[in-house]
Amino acid sequence: MLLLELFASFMLIGIMTYGGGYSVLPLVEDLIVQRRGWLSSTEVADIVSISEMSPGPFSLNCASFVGMKAAGIPGAILATAGFLLPPMAVALILALLYRRFRATPIVGRIFAVLNACVIAVLLSSAVGLVASSVFGGALFGGKIDFLALAIFLASFLLLFKQKLNPVVLLFASALIGAACYPMLQGTP
């Protein structure tokens, strides 16, 4: 039953994910974290890091991670397969309709509008990730983790302005976290 739910959830995500990259993230938060509770919001941040350091697109890595956590190896396989089926079906249908894969103006138009929606939900997911990793869950009134805030601001500037390689930054942040949190806890 759980396997079937995993498969169905990721099929739905597979239909609704447009634009690649992190565009799957808001849907995972909605369907997997909030509705199903198969994942916590901190684990979502961990998939981002794990995915950057391993092969394959983020969306596929998400499906495998969630499937494995919820139901072991069969879960990983079914969640990943569920995610892949809808795009393959759409590609086959388009192939039958047009004989050759051509980006028609209509498809381009649909995609442009969906892309605008994706950017809106993705920004909100980014705010959610900042809230959970820096502000203790809520943007206001939570306990602020100042070291995490410093890492966030520095990483943001280096990524956005300097276009630094994210993997380098993730490793640096890991080292800083491992080195500094014990010291902070040592001096209350």
Next chain:
Amino acid sequence: MSRERNAKTLLNLFLQCLRISAFTFGGGSAIIALFQQQFVEKLKWTDSTEMLEMITMAQSIPGATSVNVAALMGHHLFGAKGMAVAALGAALPPLIVITVITAFYDWLCANAAVANALRGVRACAAALVASVSLSLLIALFKKREWFLIAVWACAAAAVLCFRVKALPLMLAGLIVSFLSALIARRGGKEG
């Protein structure tokens, strides 16, 4: 020998997708560039115009772009059978790697040093998603298409002010996008 290795066979398609997918980290445009290089320049299984069309199509349909590129390539060469084989080849390496990492994940998180490292990493991951979404937003505004900016503003207001969840919002987006495409098509025919 090298002729056999470049032969257009299902097995070779599978192995090519498997190899490219296994050795490209972080996904995104890097892997698409590799597919392009391998299929067009090295193997000459397709020309660059067709490849570009496949990439555009892969970005416009749902799902993961790199797996879509592999699948469209497979379909181009061998039809539905090729599509399944190519997608399997592209999806297997990340599936195996993530499954193995996840198997150790809980055990690793229980370690105090790893837990501290992860607190730092999560802040960096948040910065990564924030930076990517801001770049996308800037790119959207630079297009200066007022309709798209209006769609974005409505979606952002719905999500941030009215707490609309991602799934209903994307469903609404799908309806609006189909309607706007239909209207654009009709307007184009009249004009």
